[in-house]
Amino acid sequence: MKHRNPDKCVACSTCVVQCPVAEVTSKFLGPRMTGPASERFRLLNAGEDESLSYCANCKNCNISCPQGVDVANINMLARTRYSREHRPSFRDWILAHGELEADLVRFFPSSLVNFGMVNPLTKFVLDAIGISKKADLPTFARDQFPALFKSYRQPTLHKKVVFFPGCYIKAYAPETGIDLVWLLNRAGYNVIYPENFCCCGTPLYTNGFEKDARKNAAVNLLELKKWREEGIPVLSLCPSCQLMFRSEIPIYFPELAEELDGKTALDDAQEFILSCIEKGELPLAGAEQNKLDVMYHAPCHLRAQGIGMPGLELLKKLPGVHAVNADAGCCGISGSYGFKKEKYDIGMAVGSQLFRTIKDSGIEQVATDCGTCRVQIMHGTGHPVAHPLNILRRRLDTTRR
Amino acid sequence: MKHTTVVIIGGGATGIGILRDLSMRGVKAVLLEQGGIAAGASSRFHGLLHSGGRYAVKDNEAARECIEENTILRRIGRECVEESEGFFVLTREDDPSYEKIWVDSCEKAGISAAPLDVKDALRLEPNLDPDIRAVYRVPDSSVDGFRLVWHNAMSARRYGGEMLTHHQVIAIDQEGGRVKAVRARNLITGEEVCIACEMVVNAAGSWAAQIVRLVGLDVGVQPDRGTLIAFNHRFTSRIINRLHMSSDGDIFVPHGSITILGTTSFKADRPDDHHVPPEDVLRLLDIGEVLFPQLRSYRILRAFAGTRPLYISNGSAAGRAASRGFHISDHSEEGLEGMLSIFGGKFTTYRLMAEKLCDLLCSKLGVTAKCRTALEPLIADPSPEVLEKARKVFPVHGAELAANRLGDAFPTVVERAEAMKENTLLCECEMVSRAEIEFVANDPASTSLTDVRLRTRLGMGTCQGTFCSLRTIGTLTECGVSFPISPAENLRGFLQERWKGLRPALWGIQAREMELGRAVYAATLNLDGAKHEQEK
Incomplete structure (x- = not known):
């Protein structure tokens, strides 16, 4: 694996100021130090500092760098190089392989599984392996997305789109996926869900399981290529999955990205819905008009893509909805980072500004596009947190009023 | 007035090497340096510990000295030397007929030069031009000039050697055809010191001619300016030399976190001529691109220059063609007892230069102790x-x-x-x-x-x-x-x-x-x- 060229960094330290982790703990030396500055020493095999494990990979360094340095990716590549020689912990294996675990538990009643997860004994065991007992882990849905989708009846429609759900929607929030299917059907699109699609690899890669992440990327890209060739758009709702496909796969697995001429990005499902609204395919005229205030949180991995905030735009288009951008930084969860015992307090400190902003606003309803952000905000504020598409469907679907 | 046996002028590798050597032999010595330690050419070079490959064809004797000293310094100066090895690379622009001459010369000098498959070389150094024609591995190393001189100084201090930095020599007192004392001014406080001594050693490098002039003599030391470029990162893990007759811009040395490319060769008017014309930098990049096609995309940290103290005896070559061997002058041949000067040479052979000079000096003083500088590490390994x-x-x-x-x-x-x-x-x-x-x-x-x-x-x-x-x-x-x-x-x-x-x-x-x-x-x-x- 080639090292990243650290030359573009001018050491201005903008990333250090913008890094939510460095802001709250000195255990992390900051993106500039663990990124380009250390990369110069990695080139002379000077060893690795523990500080690297404190990078949350939230990408705020990449977003803020005026010189265009992909700081977080330098860190992730370094972590991977380190993991080749130092096996990641059992705890990290557990957190990285959520999809596999979801596959295993789907045969058991979710209530039982979830009770198994939240009871004090399990918490004690999880805490012992390094998952904080203070954290609220996401709970498994009663029926996972593949099962729900299979039993969902779509009307006969000619226009087609493909949906890449990602593991969060698959195991924890299948309703959001179904809401998307409902909305797309209403806009005149039949939705295809290819069961070959697997976890995008973000939790695997960030926790040091490079080989597993590569395997997943290979499977996903093969499937993506197939639909590309058919000319059918592949939509995703998860900002982290999108980021993985758009900008990480080409860096982590360049040889795989080459197969698609580097065009590995998925389409954003909410952007697609917005275009449906603009084209008149999805009229909002019949929508519920009640006044609703929504506080929107833009996930870091959405901002890192530079595609704007389609979720917020959607909310703003809804009659009666008054949506404001919380604009209060990172929520602190960063996928599985905030669940880790030694990082839980850091994650909560990072999110505190967002939590305060929400609580002080007097707005009850929160919306965000990312599943784990949702878990963290509920944990930090006690407020209800929805996906923008949940709200969209709720206001359009007369059967649900 | 201070008293000592020997005053050494010049705090570069040679001077400090002499201080260490004398101190280890039990000879009292004080060193005077006008700037800081290693402020001259000892810190203004590639940081290359030559295997001798570069000199093998032109000056086989110098090449042999290099490989011997290289082996010694890897042993005694472990903390200063990166065992990085070196490549000699025949590029598309180099004369292929030189390859055999070079290989034979290396063998003659005792330098191991093993051929390496180009494909393997590119795997080890992926940033090299894929169109290179032949590669040889040699035991080149990177050496930290500042540090090596400092570690010599530490070793010398342990044996009682004394150093006065920021002291410029202003006069060498003589009496009856013998040196008697050296006077110097502290450039920071302005105070003057006078050190009585039996012998003076002039190891002032490019400044050596100025020192000799203080006693009314003249020598052929020609400062020769070389420009170098420091790049922000290591784009090579090995020292990369062009396999051709030594020329400008044909050596890359990875050095800690950076890479250094050099050098040029221009006659300098002054020993402290450290100015760098941008044309030198552009020229080095032009030449360097032959080895590393992406060179212009690597960030330059800075460019700097040093002056080689080339020794020019009457009628000999100058600049790149001048000998890299060293020369010791005993000024008693010119009627002044008690003063030795050392000229020329190169960083890699500083220890040998010091040894030869100290042998001569000790024979004059009647000291019989043998040189031990090659036996004992400069500093102890950290526990x-x-x-x-x-x-x-x-x-x-x-x-x-x-x-x-x-x-x-x-x-x-x-x-x-x-x-x-x-x-x-x-x-x-x-x-x-x-x-x-x-x-x-x-x-x-x-x-x-x-x-x-x-x-x-x-x-x-x-x-x-x-x-x-x-x-x-x-x-x-x-x-x-x-x-x-x-x-x-x-x-x-x-x-x-x-x-x-x-x-x-x-x-x-x-x-x-x-x-x-x-x-x-x-x-x-x-x-x-x-x-x-x-x-x-």
Whole structure:
């Protein structure tokens, strides 16, 4: 694996100021130090500092760098190089392989599984392996997305789109996926869900399981290529999955990205819905008009893509909805980072500004596009947190009023 | 008046090497250096510990000396030498008929030069031009010039050797055709010292002719300016030489966190002619691109120059063609007893030069002790216990780096770091921590931030002083380290020295870096004196 060229960094330290982790703990030396500055020493095999494990990979360094340095990716590549020689912990294996675990538990009643997860004994065991007992882990849905989708009846429609759900929607929030299917059907699109699609690899890669992440990327890209060739758009709702496909796969697995001429990005499902609204395919005229205030949180991995905030735009288009951008930084969860015992307090400190902003606003309803952000905000504020598409469907679907 | 047996003039590799050698033989000696330790050519070169491959064809004797000394220095100076190995690469532009001549010459000099499949070479050094034709591995190494000289100085101190830095020799007193004493001025305090002695050794490198002139004699030392470029990162893990007749811009040396490319060769008018014309930099890039096609995309940290003290005897060649061998002059042949001068040579053979000179000097003094400099390591390896402790108090990749830099002083600095609440990095680009900087700044040999830089690498990385210099001067002022110059003067001098290296290569990302530095120091801190304008 080639090292990243650290030359573009001018050491201005903008990333250090913008890094939510460095802001709250000195255990992390900051993106500039663990990124380009250390990369110069990695080139002379000077060893690795523990500080690297404190990078949350939230990408705020990449977003803020005026010189265009992909700081977080330098860190992730370094972590991977380190993991080749130092096996990641059992705890990290557990957190990285959520999809596999979801596959295993789907045969058991979710209530039982979830009770198994939240009871004090399990918490004690999880805490012992390094998952904080203070954290609220996401709970498994009663029926996972593949099962729900299979039993969902779509009307006969000619226009087609493909949906890449990602593991969060698959195991924890299948309703959001179904809401998307409902909305797309209403806009005149039949939705295809290819069961070959697997976890995008973000939790695997960030926790040091490079080989597993590569395997997943290979499977996903093969499937993506197939639909590309058919000319059918592949939509995703998860900002982290999108980021993985758009900008990480080409860096982590360049040889795989080459197969698609580097065009590995998925389409954003909410952007697609917005275009449906603009084209008149999805009229909002019949929508519920009640006044609703929504506080929107833009996930870091959405901002890192530079595609704007389609979720917020959607909310703003809804009659009666008054949506404001919380604009209060990172929520602190960063996928599985905030669940880790030694990082839980850091994650909560990072999110505190967002939590305060929400609580002080007097707005009850929160919306965000990312599943784990949702878990963290509920944990930090006690407020209800929805996906923008949940709200969209709720206001359009007369059967649900 | 001080008394000693030998006064050595010049605190470069040769002078300090002589001080160590004499001190180990039990001969009392005092060294005078007009600047800081290793301020001349000993710190202004590639940082290449030659295998001798470069000289094999032209000067087989010098090549043989190189490989012998190379082997010795790898043993006695482990902390200063990176065992990086070297490639000699035949490019599409090099004469293929030279290959065999070179291989034969290496064999004759005893230099191992093993052919390597081009494909394997490219796997080891992927940034090399894929169109190269042949590759040989040689035992070249990178060597840290500052550090090697400092470690020699530490060893010399242990044996009682004495050094006076920032002391410029102003006169050499004679009596009845013999040297009697050396007078020098402290360039910082202005005080004069007079040191009575039996012998004087002139090891002033490019300044040697000036020293000889003090006693009314003349010698053929021709300073020859060579320009070098320091790049921001290691794009090669090995030393890369062109396999052709030695020429400009044909050596790349990875050196700690950076890569150095050099050099040019121009006759210099003055021994301190360190100016760098931008044309030199552009020319080096043109030549260097043949080995590394992406060279222009790598960021230049700075360009700098040094002067080689070439020895020109009557009618011999100059510049690139001049001999890299060394020469010892016994001035008694010209009627002055008690003074020896040493000229020419190169960094790799500094120890041998010192040995030969000391042999002659000792025979004159009637000292029979033998040279032991090749037997004993310059400094003792840090103990595993101290290293273990250090890893707890030095940030990031810093512990080993600091151990190598500090040598004898390492355990003391570790203790200092342990006593601190937090041993923060003052220089993040080169990973230099507060404990180390405070310690070095407190050494009487440090008279400015620049002296601290030379020993620690403070300010020698990516930001070239933009962030660390202010932080450091603040820290040192706060903890009561006083320099002979004011903090503002100190900062100004330090930054000007850094900026001097940036100016000849002021484009691309480095220009952005410089603008950031100017914004901090000139605009925000008003260090460039606009204050006086406002007062008018």
